[in-house]
Amino acid sequence: MAKPVSIEVWNPSGKYRVVSTKSMPGTRWINLLVQQDCRVEICTEKKTILSVEDIIALIGNKCDGVIGQLTEDWGETLFSALSKAGGKAFSNMAVGYNNVDVEAATKYGVAVGNTPGVLTETTAELAASLSLAASRRIVEADGFMRAGLYDGWLPHLLKAYGQFLKASGEQPVTWKRASSMDEVLQVADVISLHPILDKTTYHLINKERLSKMKKEAILINCSRGPVVDEEALVEHLKQNPMFRVGLDVFEDEPYMKPGLADMKNAIVVPHIASASKWTREGMVTLAALNVLDCQFRSSKKGRQFSGVTTMYSFGLCTLCIAYAHYSMYVYN
Numbered sequence: 001m002a003k004p005v006s007i008e009v010w011n012p013s014g015k016y017r018v019v020s021t022k023s024m025p026g027t028r029w030i031n032l033l034v035q036q037d038c039r040v041e042i043c044t045e046k047k048t049i050l051s052v053e054d055i056i057a058l059i060g061n062k063c064d065g066v067i068g069q070l071t072e073d074w075g076e077t078l079f080s081a082l083s084k085a086g087g088k089a090f091s092n093m094a095v096g097y098n099n100v101d102v103e104a105a106t107k108y109g110v111a112v113g114n115t116p117g118v119l120t121e122t123t124a125e126l127a128a129s130l131s132l133a134a135s136r137r138i139v140e141a142d143g144f145m146r147a148g149l150y151d152g153w154l155p156h157l158l159k160a161y162g163q164f165l166k167a168s169g170e171q172p173v174t175w176k177r178a179s180s181m182d183e184v185l186q187v188a189d190v191i192s193l194h195p196i197l198d199k200t201t202y203h204l205i206n207k208e209r210l211s212k213m214k215k216e217a218i219l220i221n222c223s224r225g226p227v228v229d230e231e232a233l234v235e236h237l238k239q240n241p242m243f244r245v246g247l248d249v250f251e252d253e254p255y256m257k258p259g260l261a262d263m264k265n266a267i268v269v270p271h272i273a274s275a276s277k278w279t280r281e282g283m284v285t286l287a288a289l290n291v292l293d294c295q296f297r298s299s300k301k302g303r304q305f306s307g308v309t310t311m312y313s314f315g316l317c318t319l320c321i322a323y324a325h326y327s328m329y330v331y332n
Contacts, residue, residue, distance in 0.1 A: 088111060089113065244267075
């Protein structure tokens with residue numbers, strides 16, 4: 001028998017039981033559920049990542065819907081447990097759904113929702129920030145100052161490399177669609193990755209493709225860690241000190257591959273691309289709306305609800321945005 005987990009309860013007498021596997025920002029999402037007669041149970045366990053057994057205990061014998069996280073393994077076991085408890089909806093508080101077995105969800109008649117759109121600008125901001133921080137060696141400069149090594153201005157001190165910020169007049173930024181990913185890799189100064197993670201994008205950036213990039217290129221990944229072969233990346237960083245990378249996600253998250261943390265030409269941040277108050281509250285609001293949409297559509301008299309529907313969805317594709325001398329290349 002699964003060990004009970006600690007919870008916080010809102011609207012104890014609600015008709016529908018909705019479980020959240022984590023405490024989440026704001027209260028708007030809670031109010032939306034409560035207004036529709038939902039009893040909301042929020043897991044308050046101190047664990048960063050819940051086990052499958054923990055989530056089964058949360059689901060219990062009766063559960064209409066679950067709001068979960070990208071760190072959880074939503075496969076056969078959990079969808080079976082949710083279906084047995086009468087659940088019809090699972091909403092992933094993320095755009096990506098590589099942690100969700102859609103076939104298993106379909107098998108058990110559970111609809112799956114995600115939360116795209118609302119985090120697009122915030123993620124773009126971080127990708128741009130990492131690009132600039134890598135090109136201007138901001139992290140290295142900060143460490144230099146904190147170590148007490150700065151004893152006066154010098155012309156060559158931490159000189160930014162390449163032509164990344166060299167402007168000639170007021171030329172507008174232009175863009176063109178690349179014919180292939182190889183074209184992007186060969187001509188771009190900055191490459192920012194934004195694909196979903198599936199079988200076709202696993203290790204999309206590997207040893208071979210890293211070798212096609214410019215020696216002083218900047219690679220940014222704010223999508224999913226396994227899109228990049230992290231071991232190959234570490235070796236490439238060692239062999240090409242002018243190559244730089246900014247990573248928000250990691251192949252074995254929350255861990256980094258050996259050697260990555262030691263690389264001065266790598267900037268690493270802890271999966272914070274969507275980490276603004278407005279964005280995170282917007283994501284969880286969409287997640288709650290997903291559950292409500294499924295619940296009320298499935299409970300309408302005379303209407304059968306089965307299979308998987310992704311609400312608030314948009315075209316998720318392999319997207320590589322690259323910059324070369326103020327021209328933007330897009331490949332998807």
